[in-house]
Amino acid sequence: xxxxxxxxxxxxxxxxxxxxxxxxxxxxxxxxxxxxxxxxxxxxxxxxxxxxxxxxxxxxxxxxxxxxxxxxxxxxxxxxxxxxxxxxxxxxxxxxxxxxxxxxxxxxxxxxxxxxxxxxxxxxxxxxxxxxxxxxxxxxxxxxxxxxxxxxxxxxxxxxxxxxxxxxxxxxxxxxxxxxxxxxxxxxxxxxxxxxxxxxxxxxxxxxxxxxxxxxxxxxxxxxxxxxxxxxxxxxxxxxxxxxxxxxxxxxxxxxxxxxxxxxxxxxxxxxxxxxxxxxxxxxxxxxxxxxxxxxxxxxxxxxxxxxxxxxxxxxxxxxxxxxxxxxxxxxxxxxxxxxxxxxxxxxxxxxxxxxxxxxxxxxxxxxxxxxxxxxxxxxxxxxxxxx
Numbered sequence: 153x154x155x156x157x158x159x160x161x162x163x164x165x166x167x168x169x170x171x172x173x174x175x176x177x178x179x180x181x182x183x184x185x186x187x188x189x190x191x192x193x194x195x196x197x198x199x200x201x202x203x204x205x206x207x208x209x210x211x212x213x214x215x216x217x218x219x220x221x222x223x224x225x226x227x228x229x230x231x232x233x234x235x236x237x238x239x240x241x242x243x244x245x246x247x248x249x250x251x252x253x254x255x256x257x258x259x260x261x262x263x264x265x266x267x268x269x270x271x272x273x274x275x276x277x278x279x280x281x282x283x284x285x286x287x288x289x290x291x292x293x294x295x296x297x298x299x300x301x302x303x304x305x306x307x308x309x310x311x312x313x314x315x316x317x318x319x320x321x322x323x324x325x326x327x328x329x330x331x332x333x334x335x336x337x338x339x340x341x342x343x344x345x346x347x348x349x350x351x352x353x354x355x356x357x358x359x360x361x362x363x364x365x366x367x368x369x370x371x372x373x374x375x376x377x378x379x380x381x382x383x384x385x386x387x388x389x390x391x392x393x394x395x396x397x398x399x400x401x402x403x404x405x406x407x408x409x410x411x412x413x414x415x416x417x418x419x420x421x422x423x424x425x426x427x428x429x430x431x432x433x434x435x436x437x438x439x440x441x442x443x444x445x446x447x448x449x450x451x452x453x454x455x456x457x458x459x460x461x462x463x464x465x466x467x468x469x470x471x472x473x474x475x476x477x478x479x480x481x482x483x484x485x486x487x488x489x490x491x492x493x494x495x496x497x498x499x500x501x502x503x504x505x506x507x508x509x510x511x512x513x514x515x516x517x518x519x520x521x522x523x524x525x526x527x528x529x530x531x532x533x534x535x536x537x538x539x540x
Contacts, residue, residue, distance in 0.1 A: 196233060197213060197468075197528060199497060200479070200496060203495075205387070218309070227533060228252070228532075231250070231531070232248075233249040233527065243272075274288075291316065309338070329373050338364040342358070358389045359388040364382070366382055386406050388403075407461070409446070465480055465481060481493070507529055
């Protein structure tokens with residue numbers, strides 16, 4: 153692709169540099185962060201239930217949703233996921249996710265994962281249209297998770313993460329841009345319990361809380377540092393089993409970005425934005441301060457704080473432990489990004505091998521991705537449904 157300002161570069165620069173130009177965005181309250189690829193749901197199973205994955209039966213992909221689930225996921229597992237990313241805009245972007253876990257002891261589990269967003273080759277041209285640079289952009293995160301049972305039905309996990317964001321290097325529109333690195337941690341809590349309700353039916357209830365991407369800021373430019381997408385996820389799942397080969401699981405997740413809300417800046421007599429904050433708080437603050445104030449810093453007050461929560465609900469039906477059907481819906485308010493999409497998915501399992509396909513169809517016009525497919529190939533020795 154060869155344009156003066158390629159679409160993927162434009163989108164990335166907007167995400168990265170938006171806090172720098174916040175004074176020019178009056179009336180728009182979408183929260184911007186760096187390395188937003190960390191929030192992308194990478195596997196087909198989670199995508200199929202509209203990202204309401206906390207209450208799903210644990211597997212290797214639990215590292216993304218809540219690593220504490222690994223304590224209930226069996227002895228070991230391996231999974232690879234692939235997504236042809238944003239094909240409606242460009243043809244050479246890909247999202248890959250590789251994850252594995254291994255049980256160290258009855259109470260301890262180690263998990264590893266790598267997520268890579270390949271943005272393909274980008275051609276930069278100057279104002280006259282002359283070629284100035286070709287660049288291969290991409291972002292990667294490498295995780296190591298430790299999960300430990302603290303009781304028969306309760307576990308806790310700690311994840312360490314390294315992030316490398318390679319969006320561009322050089323001077324663009326007066327801003328010096330370079331690669332950025334960051335380190336972060338996740339803290340997860342998870343509990344699940346199964347019990348018999350009759351000779352034919354059993355029930356399972358699970359809940360979890362996960363605080364992710366708590367770490368250093370990203371410094372892309374000489375102008376402003378960007379927060380990582382620090383995120384709070386709370387979710388639950390209720391499962392009804394029959395015989396126990398068939399299962400229906402109902403799921404609900406709620407998430408919120410734990411980063412500063414964009415303040416409202418004062419407008420002068422000429423109608424131009426100033427640097428003076430009229431409502432809200434200064435977004436240029438420390439990571440600990442952002443975490444503790446993110447629940448009450450929105451300029452619109454409590455109603456705007458509520459609008460910063462996203463809600464996803466879904467269900468998974470398992471038929472004789474070999475065939476899976478999934479669906480769900482994800483909702484984000486229009487003022488905070490307007491991500492609204494319907495999700496569906498299927499899965500097939502033969503002994504220890506499982507193939508999953510997830511489908512995402514956005515319902516809101518502002519969401520750029522259309523009819524996205526994700527594919528996951530997993531290997532779990534034994535049957536993970538036996539864990540409960």
